[in-house]
Amino acid sequence: MTGGVETIPGARPRYSPSVRVSFVFVVIAVACLFPADLSVTTLDPWSEIRRMLLGVLTPDFFAVEAIGTAILQTIAFALLGVALAAVTGFVLAQFFHLRAVRAACAVVRAIHELFWALIFLQVLGLSPLTGVLAIAIPYAGICAKVYAETLEEAPAAALNVLPAGVSTVSSFFYVRLPDAWVHIKNYTFYRFECGLRSSAVLGFVGLPTLGYYLETAFGEGNYSEAAALLIIFYVLIATLRFWMRPKLLGIYLLAAPFLLEGASDIRFDNIRRFLTEDIVPAPLRGADLLDVQTWVALQDWLQMLLTDQALPGIVATVVLTQIALVATAFLALAFFPLISMQFFGRFGRTIGHVFLVVARSTPEFILVYVFLQLWGPSMLPAIVALALHNGAIIGHLLGRYSDEIRLRPDSAAGLNRYAFEIVPRLYGQFLAFLFYRWEIIMRETAILGVLGIATLGFYIDSAIADIRLDRVMLLIVVTALLNLAIDALSRGIRARLRLSTRVESCQG
């Protein structure tokens, strides 16, 4: 090669770093398809689908008692959980410069609401506090982070012109808070919407929220009642803006504690036993700590747990996450044109909006549950459900972004416009959204084990059934560490690709 052209980097075709990273993720996902179990095990999924569709077409809104209780409980748990999280998060945000606070928030965030619920069920039983804390604890970690980042962005100019000697408290209320307040309010409102979904899902572990009634209805094959429950849930979320007014918040918060149902006998005996006995690794319980045998036994115990349970659980969780992530990516790219002015008229976009609202308002856990009923326990229902839900969320955000693109008057239409004009312009944003969802998808994947898919949650759920809480705690810690690792990896990739570092409405 003597030509000068060969040595000039810009003169040869090559792929941008974003495209290369995407390609690597697709290859990984394809490789993950081999070990993944994608079988359909139900005998006649089509007749089940037909019965479900029939249920959707004939919703039974007259199962009033069940529906009313389910909705009220769902709202009450979400309200108290998010309120507690917002207040705690706001206080924690003031100390977010401390490494210990940041780390603690990261850890509680990394553990899914359902895992928190499973822990508190062991300590507090089916008391209302279980549900409230299960939402409040992880949400406090998220709120603290977002609030702190928002307060960080206070205008430096305004801070600089403050007279010397102004107290921290004064400058906080005069300069930092006012600008951040709207942001914080909006974010907390969005958190409440997420809280409704989390609250609904808590029903699957026995709390009296929507999920409980949904599981019952599904178990009885009463699809008309299930459809009614879900439809009312969508309406609730779609009309959130109208009934969740700041003026009414006080009344709601006063009423909510009286609405919560559940056993109220919290026994301190239980709490003490949980902390001092149950979660202590079995080989250490009542053993002589000076005896070498104790530590050998502990090592065996750890090795057994890590190789027999944690490792296969991690492998399954990662395999499922990577496939679901790439499936999400493809669906998001397929969905966003449905609501984009660049591609469809008002009528087409309305249909697109309805579809995306339903897909993203349904908690992924419930979607997985429904698909599991159809196809039986394998990774297939989980992948389809996770990709639908997350694809709809990212598709919605991309659709809104695409509306802001101004095209040349002579730009191409249809598929050419999609491939040459719109997708390349959105691609950085698209990857940023996707990498944000990565950690969320993994957190969700781990919890799906509760439904019988062999991810980490499966081993946690089995250990709970065996009342081996020491194992539960270890496996939950492993799950949290896996999440933190993915979070760090995602942040690293985003920084490498110089993708925007904050995408609020896409967080957890």
Added chain:
Amino acid sequence: MLLQLVRQDLGYDQGPVLRDVSLEIRAGDRIALVGESGAGKSTLLAAIQARLLDQAALVPQNPGLVGSLSVFHNIYMGRLRQHGTWYNLLNLVWPQRREIAAIRPLVERLGLEEKLFEAAGALSGGQQQRVGVCRALHQGGSLVLGDEPVSAVDNHQARTVLDALHEQFDTVILAMHDVDLALRYASRIVGLKHGGIVLDRPSEGMTVADLDFLYRDSDDGRG
């Protein structure tokens, strides 16, 4: 006759910018639109554009490049309509030798050969403007409409760009801020002032001084 405007008001939703415009454009015309910024050059150009969009290659003031795509792809976009969609997609993920061969001479002429596979968004303003010109050249046809196509490049490059445009296209309509270049390249000068066409005549024999009045505030007799 490509286009005939008779006593038309032109403008945007907020109301007309240009009033009472009459203009004829014939195939083979080489027209320079001149006048102060804000005189309505872009408005007139947009009106012509809207009427001739199907046959014209455009060089808008903002080249409308896709920053994350390579220079090659941005130039290729001029011919999206000439090719089948599947071929376009193939060429997007895997630049075809045939298309590279067609585009390379253009970028070489305009001094962009080293940038052919760089992301367009990473280029300087002047380079981006030349990519926009290459796109129009690649699109081809007989008519080009340009809004200040050489505003961001130096004088030498401006001549290269204008030479290329006038060689490629039979009919050339350009809004120009450089009166010197306008007189050199155009065969007809259309002057705009105070929301109307105040001059429309062959450039032959005209000097820069003849166009001075377009850029002066006072002595236009409208007072």
